[in-house]
Amino acid sequence: MKKALSIAGFDPSGGAGIQADLKVFRHFGIYGLSVVAALTAQNTFGVSSVLPVDRRFVKKQLSVLLSDIRPDAVKIGMLLSIDNAASVAGIIKKHALGNIVLDPVFISSSGKRLAEKEMSKALITRIFPLCTVITPNIYEASVLAGMKIRDADDMQKAAIRLRDLGPENVIITGGHLEKAATDIFYNGKFHYLKGRKTPGEYHGTGCTFSSAIAALLASGSNALHAAEQAKKFMNKVFKHSIESSGTMRLLRI
Ligand code: PLP
DSSP states (O other): OOEEEEEEEEOTTSSSHHHHHHHHHHHTTOEEEEEEEEEEEEETTEEEEEEEOOHHHHHHHHHHHHTTOOOSEEEEOOOBSHHHHHHHHHHHHHTTOOOEEEOOOOBOTTSOBOBOTTHHHHIIIIIGGGOSEEOOBHHHHHHHHTSOOOSHHHHHHHHHHHHHTSOSEEEEBOTTSSSOOOEEEESSSEEEEOOOOOSSOEETHHHHHHHHHHHHHHTTOOHHHHHHHHHHHHHHHGGGEEOOSSSSEEEOO
16 A cells, blocks of 8 residues: 655644645555644634643654554654754655645644744755645745745746755645636646636645645656546535534545
8 A cells, every 4th residue: 555644733623744744645545644733723713722742752653653664655844943843854855755746834724833934945945956846836836936926837936946946846825815726736837737727715625635635646646647636636625524613624535
């Protein structure tokens, strides 16, 4: 059975982070492994509090796990500390892991900071060169590329800048743009992943999309095919969300 590893944050609501990733891996028939890099206290109203996991313990979790089990893909989500980014990069290199998917996490939809201030620099220098795919939304892409993103043209420019920094494939998700929910996939050529905008706020969409890509890479898909299938999966799951008392809906996976 193919295996995928999520290195991400713990979300008690199960809508984002490790719990979401494990559900998605299972959906795609992939055995899920996980290493916790941060803890959060949150619900469907938003993130109340965050706590980093010490870098040495992140490293310990990874080295003990990887001395035994080798994942076929790795999804990296909320790392919170720059130290964690350095630890994760070091271990990925040491074990020569492949099929690395990075979902850069800086801030929650509710406005809570989920990464230290200099995280974008740490991701660019340490993690980007190892990545098969990165999946920033337009806000994350604008921080990483150092430019404003207002429309599809800006998304293309940002995708070129980001790919120049090392990842093999760049996907900028367009769900936060006003009209369409088209994502841009760039691997030296542009491809477009179409979606219909679904009204409402959904919790953990970035986590769900990126872990679907990791699962599909683990099962042997190439990056473009994985992205296309993951987008189809997202279009489907938006139709089956769970009502919540908070401001965000939970995706039913
Ligand atoms: N909590 C964790 C652990 C996350 O990884 C993320 C986003 O990646 C969030 C919360 C924020 O999710 P959202 O902005 O969809 O609420």
